[in-house]
Amino acid sequence: MESAEYRNSLIELIYQLADDDFILAYRGSEWLGLAPHIEEDVAFSSISQDLMGHATLYYSLLEELGEGDADKLTHARSPHDFHNAVLLELPNGQGTYLEEPNYDWAFTVVRNYFYTLAKKVRLQSIKENSYESLQQIVKKISVEMSYHLMHWETWFDQLMNSTPEAKRRMTDAINIVLKEMRGVFSYGENGEKIVRLSLIEREEVLIQRWKDILNEKVDFSLDIEMSLDGRNGKHTDHLEGALSTLSEVYQSVPSAEW
């Protein structure tokens, strides 16, 4: 490892990649049994399982870099120490998975499609030039992710070309997602170092690539914004709620061996 600055910047970037997949995998798992049809239930839960696997690969690298046990990183960290983009922590809709889950499928499709496309652009950049162990992980993830992208793109295209109601709901969902999409591309307050050390390319470069791909199929403007920068530990209360649910069993006996 070249220097403390390099190590810290690398760790920061891996947390961002890990926490994004981790929290979206959790949101996906909340849909279990509630997806629009049985085949989608199988597909979506499989995708969520893959995403959790991707997060595991990143956390294992953080473990190697001295950040501590992966289970602790996921289950015993304070919400302020999470580096995921705010878009990925937002709830699936009204209600909870246990009570009146009036979840929003259009929002889920748009969030997953836009995020997976951004993930592809991000990972492509890391594949070109970055820390070697991270590049190896990213190559493995890319292979699995291609199926996810295909899946969400199919849903996106079909609903965008479906009934007027579908189109209206999709448009509403797109507007919600664009309001936080900028956060997915942020590297946070240490972003300048991450880029200077060639761990990944500049935010603007990646945003442009993402827009270029989307512009081939959509005719609306892709002005992206964010309310809070999750990379700096700023989150909505939704993250705390999600983390307390997913770590409930772990927290009941923190010393247990899993």
Place this chain on the structure above:
Amino acid sequence: MTTRMKVLQKLDSVKDPEIPSVSVVDLGIIYDVKVDEGNVEVEAMPTFSGCPALDIIKRDIKEAIEAIEGITSVEVKYIREPIWTTDRVTERGKVQLKDYGIAPPEERSGDEWRVPCPYCDSVYTTMDNIFGPAACRSILYCKSCKNPFEAMKPVAI
């Protein structure tokens, strides 16, 4: 028989718990076996990164080799590179998959993915769901014998 041969032979008895007809060797996930007197180091390749069977397979490999006389220590680790692809499944593995009702990975010709039915060999099949009951499997349907079946999800780089 050398220790290395004994280890390899033993690995033939270790199965993927989600596909109990195929050994880890025939699944192509054993990358390397290093033997230094009684110390064995196995390098394995994960199929899918979210596969819940990974830890079980790791434990089963370790326990199987430890049972060999003269072995003092066994280390099993998953490597990051190279990446496991479905073309690593052996010819014997493909036959065993088919016997279990899972269509083996096919050679891809262009974008087309032709998967013959494992029951009647008809190629008159449709993809119902690229995602299946396990991370490595897809769900298909045979229009000839009217059976649903599973196939190994193709993984290529």
